[in-house]
Amino acid sequence: xxxxxxxxxxxxxxxxxxxxxxxxxxxxxxxxxxxxxxxxxxxxxxxxxxxxxxxxxxxxxxxxxxxxxxxxxxxxxxxxxxxxxxxxxxxxxxxxxxxxxxxxxxxxxxxxxxxxxxxxxxxxxxxxxxxxxxxxxxxxxxxxxxxxxxxxxxxxxxxxxxxxxxxxxxxxxxxxxxxxxxxxxxxxxxxxxxxxxxxxxxxxxxxxxxxxxxxxxxxxxxxxxxxxxxxxxxxxxxxxxxxxxxxxxxxxxxxxxxxxxxxxxxxxxxxxxxxxxxxxxxxxxxxxxxxxxxxxxxxxxxxxxxxxxxxxxxxxx
Numbered sequence: 364x365x366x367x368x369x370x371x372x373x374x375x376x377x378x379x380x381x382x383x384x385x386x387x388x389x390x391x392x393x394x395x396x397x398x399x400x401x402x403x404x405x406x407x408x409x410x411x412x413x414x415x416x417x418x419x420x421x422x423x424x425x426x427x428x429x430x431x432x433x434x435x436x437x438x439x440x441x442x443x444x445x446x447x448x449x450x451x452x453x454x455x456x457x458x459x460x461x462x463x464x465x466x467x468x469x470x471x472x473x474x475x476x477x478x479x480x481x482x483x484x485x486x487x488x489x490x491x492x493x494x495x496x497x498x499x500x501x502x503x504x505x506x507x508x509x510x511x512x513x514x515x516x517x518x519x520x521x522x523x524x525x526x527x528x529x530x531x532x533x534x535x536x537x538x539x540x541x542x543x544x545x546x547x548x549x550x551x552x553x554x555x556x557x558x559x560x561x562x563x564x565x566x567x568x569x570x571x572x573x574x575x576x577x578x579x580x581x582x583x584x585x586x587x588x589x590x591x592x593x594x595x596x597x598x599x600x601x602x603x604x605x606x607x608x609x610x611x612x613x614x615x616x617x618x619x620x621x622x623x624x625x626x627x628x629x630x631x632x633x634x635x636x637x638x639x640x641x642x643x644x645x646x647x648x649x650x651x652x653x654x655x656x657x658x659x660x661x662x663x664x665x666x667x668x669x670x671x672x673x674x675x676x677x678x679x680x
Contacts, residue, residue, distance in 0.1 A: 395492025
């Protein structure tokens with residue numbers, strides 16, 4: 364169709380685009396940035412570093428630097444490189460990259476230590492990619508919030524992730540702009556943000572000609588029974604106007620049948636790594652739930668295997 368109007372050359376099925384490797388298998392597709400991650404590890408001299416099991420040490424609390432800045436330009440450059448990976452194929456590092464990005468203007472030695480932890484984690488898991496299976500092609504989401512976060516302004520962090528065919532297609536980790544007074548309020552704010560994204564994704568799917576019609580409501584899993592009870596109630600008796608608007612947002616989408624909300628246990632919530640640091644086992648389980656699995660070793664044009672910077676067997680142990 365394009366050839367009828369433009370002078371184009373058919374290069375066949377896409378295999379590599381904008382630093383993202385596309386692999387097709389009998390069971391589905393996978394997207395990974397192993398080559399890109401290898402390049403940034405070499406560029407910033409972390410290629411030979413000691414691997415780490417988690418991207419962030421949950422016992423470390425980061426605050427604004429009140430002293431002298433430590434290698435600010437290089438710090439910002441690394442954050443920019445990590446952001447590209449976190450936004451496209453690596454939701455497992457989205458939280459820590461977003462957290463470290465808040466200190467771009469004046470990083471300290473503690474912030475550098477946290478960056479080194481991320482690079483050591485990528486060293487171990489460089490060959491992870493998002494795998495999508497052929498079936499079932501159902502959109503479902505997970506929402507969560509961390510209210511007891513230790514930050515300079517005491518604002519909570521929201522996180523959501525949406526999966527289709529076993530792999531993540533949309534995710535976000537962001538500090539809330541509203542100061543929540545309780546865990547329930549922070550969870551409601553996160554649920555409202557996730558509901559708006561679910562409504563947009565549902566509209567996008569409705570425009571795909573081959574997608575099932577009508578598009579069913581998007582199921583969002585939330586681990587807060589209090590927040591679910593509040594949004595299922597027609598009225599919100601809170602005093603804060605901003606929270607009431609979030610409640611109205613979820614209520615409207617529930618009423619028109621765009622979303623559904625149900626309860627899930629905290630240990631099964633895939634949005635957990637998008638708002639706080641987690642231990643090793645939970646990092647692995649949530650990453651696997653988002654479709655992140657080691658890709659198979661590739662070969663070069665001469666038949667030799669490409670160099671892999673991460674060991675999949677060690678990662679899953």
